[in-house]
Structure formats: structure tokens, C-alpha cells
Amino acid sequence: MLRSILDNDFYKFTMQNAVVKLFPNAYTRYAFINRGKHRFPPGFAVRLREAVDAMAGLQLTSDERLFLEEMCPYLDPTYHDFLQGFRYNPLEVQIEQDGEDLSVTIEGLWYRTILWEVPLMTLISQIWYEMADEKRDDDDTVVARTRQKIEHYGHLGVRIAEFGTRRRHSYEVHDLVVGALKRYGGSTFTGTSNVHMAHRHNVKPLGTHAHEWFMFHAARFGFKMANTLALEHWVEVYRGDLGIALSDTFTTQIFFDSFDKMFAKLFDGIRHDSGDAIDFARTTIEHYQRLGIDPRSKTIIFSDALDTEKVENITRFCEGRIGMSFGIGTNFTNDVGLKPMNMVIKMTETRPEGRQWLPVVKLSDIREKNTGDPEMITLARRILSLPS
CATH class of the missing domain: 3.20.140.10 (nicotinate phosphoribosyltransferase)
Known part of the structure; x- marks a missing residue:
């Protein structure tokens, strides 16, 4: 369903470049968070799995590389070489469905797994609307x-x-x-x-x-x-x-x-x-x-x-x-006459430089947007002297 390896947000590539240079041995885990409590129809996980598996065939074309070289000179030739050789590994993504509940998790080296978040959300959204079979605006x-x-x-x-x-x-x-x-x-x-x-x-x-x-x-x-x-x-x-x-x-x-x-x-x-x-x-x-x-x-x-x-x-x-x-x-x-989905995929844990797995958290200015282990959120707020 995706047509290009570049069908992703730009900051994923700029962060990937930085991770390759500074943290090449770090591992990460991500998880899908269904904020909107959406109910997924039978067979959704199968459709998503097929789309994810197909991503293994995506690769940077010569024309796409030339575009990056011209538009983004701060991405050096070593990164362009890296990206041209990069391939998605679908084994890094686990997809399960239990009734109407969907579980999606990602695990692997950070410089690799960093590219999964946005395409996965894109696929979840598109498959959701296709299976709902609701007519959008023309x-x-x-x-x-x-x-x-x-x-x-x-x-x-x-x-x-x-x-x-x-x-x-x-x-x-x-x-x-x-x-x-x-x-x-x-x-x-x-x-x-x-x-x-x-x-x-x-x-x-x-x-x-x-x-x-x-x-x-x-x-x-x-x-x-x-x-x-x-x-x-x-x-x-x-x-x-x-x-x-x-x-x-x-x-x-x-x-x-x-x-x-x-x-x-x-x-x-x-x-x-x-x-x-x-x-x-x-x-x-x-x-x-x-x-x-x-x-x-x-x-x-x-x-x-x-x-x-x-x-x-x-x-x-x-x-x-x-x-x-x-x-x-x-x-x-997604202003097409249908209700947009409310979901995120967030990093949940990391294993930096061979250390043990550690939970990661986000403390948003809006508490509803906080993500991560509740005990770690409490610890973070205490360390940072924020109200509990």
C-alpha cells in the first residue's frame, strides 16, 4: 500500500541520521496506543500484516536520492548511501488482534525501528477507512x-x-x-x-x-x-x-x-x-x-x-x-466528512549501549498526552520537581 520508502515524516530521517552517528548500538521498543478506543473489524490484523510485509520491497530510488541531495545538503553522502541500502524488516513488527482490540509493537535497533512509526499509523488509518466502507467526500x-x-x-x-x-x-x-x-x-x-x-x-x-x-x-x-x-x-x-x-x-x-x-x-x-x-x-x-x-x-x-x-x-x-x-x-x-482516528505509536522502552531495558516516558503539557509506565512518570515528575 505504500509506494515509496520516503512516504514518511522528514524528522524520522533526520533523527535516523543522528542515531546512526551517535547511538548505533541502542535498541528500542514502540507500541500502538488506541486513544480513540477504536474497534477493529475481523481480519484487520491480517490486512495490516500483509501491508507491513510488503514494505520489505521498498527502497530508495536514484531519483529520490538526487532529490534529497539537492534539497537537504546537511544530510551527508554517508547517510544517503546508508538509506539507499536500507530495507524494512517486517520481523521487527508484531501485530495481534483479540476480538476488536489491536496490538502493534516494534522492537529492534533504534536506527532501524525509528522509521516504522509513521508508516504504520498511515497504514492503520487507511485500512480502517477501507474496511469501514464509509464514503468520503469526493x-x-x-x-x-x-x-x-x-x-x-x-x-x-x-x-x-x-x-x-x-x-x-x-x-x-x-x-x-x-x-x-x-x-x-x-x-x-x-x-x-x-x-x-x-x-x-x-x-x-x-x-x-x-x-x-x-x-x-x-x-x-x-x-x-x-x-x-x-x-x-x-x-x-x-x-x-x-x-x-x-x-x-x-x-x-x-x-x-x-x-x-x-x-x-x-x-x-x-x-x-x-x-x-x-x-x-x-x-x-x-x-x-x-x-x-x-x-x-x-x-x-x-x-x-x-x-x-x-x-x-x-x-x-x-x-x-x-x-x-x-x-x-x-x-x-483527513477533513473528508468522516471522523478522524485518534491514535499514536510511541517509544516505550530503550536499551542504550548494551544496558538493561529502561522504560521511557513523555510528560506533555496536557496530561492526557502523557505516555509511558505510570511509575516512571511519577518518578520523572518527582525528579523534575513537577506537581504529582
């Missing part, structure tokens, strides 16, 4: 709705990226949406997180790192040092490129305790992914000001469940105070 309606949104954002004068791979309705809808964004978006549309769609439509692939980068560092180096070392290692690999830092893996409060003047100057900005966006913007502006940095020289990438109303409210607050850009996901790629 292509013309999807394109018209996308055009209306991007032209509205253009009138607001903001920059918009498409971040909707993991919960897209289908490949076909995703392709329609990115095509419409390019056709009607002009300078408003900055690119897509999906590298295959970026290649297909000749736009920029966008992304830096995800929560798992920080989650691993917490297990490897401790909660107190996680943010600092995760940022330092990112700078070590990318030397100033890919300079947007994710802020909420262990709450924004803890992030800003580590985001000192050096990091604030080194990184171009910060990505917001949970909690109240206006409160986050206010806190970020004040943080830069305390450090003697003009917030208008920095950017916040807002990416938490955005729609047109949220973008308007954020724009009104941030305009003239700090740079801003928006990554919109499901509201682009």
Missing part, C-alpha cells in the same frame, strides 16, 4: 476545501506547512491535498513533512526531531540532563541546520529551564505541540526577552491540532511580537 470537494483553507491563511499573511501523514485518510487524499496546497498556496505554503509528497510535488520537506529524541536521552542520561544533551547532540550533528527545537517532552517549564542563552541563540525557534498556544507564545516571548534576545528574530512553529480558528487567534496574539509558522496535519489530510 475529490473535487477535498480540493476545494483545501483551496479555501490555504487562501484564507494567505489572507492572514501566515506561513503554512502540511504535517498530516500519520492520520491521513488515505494516500489519494494526501496527494490531492498537497497538490492543491502547491497550486493555490503560493508563498503561504512552505512545504510538507512527508518526504515522498515533497519529492512528488517538488516542494520542501520540513521537520527536525520528535519527542522520542528527548525520551531516549532521558533514559540514557537522566531526566535532569535530557533536554540539554538532546539539544547539544542535535547541534553536534547538524551544526546550525534544522534549528527548530521541540519543547514539551517533559513539559515546557522544564524545557525552558535548559534552553539557556546559548541554545536560544543557536536554535532558530521552538515548536509548540501541546497546551494552550497563547500561553506558550507569551512564555516564549518572555523567555527570549529575559535572555536579551529580540523575539521577532525567532520563530514558533505551532503544530497542535490546528484549524483555521486556532490559527487566527494565534496570529492575532503573535503578530509583531515573534515570528510564527504553522504545521497543520489532520485538518488537511
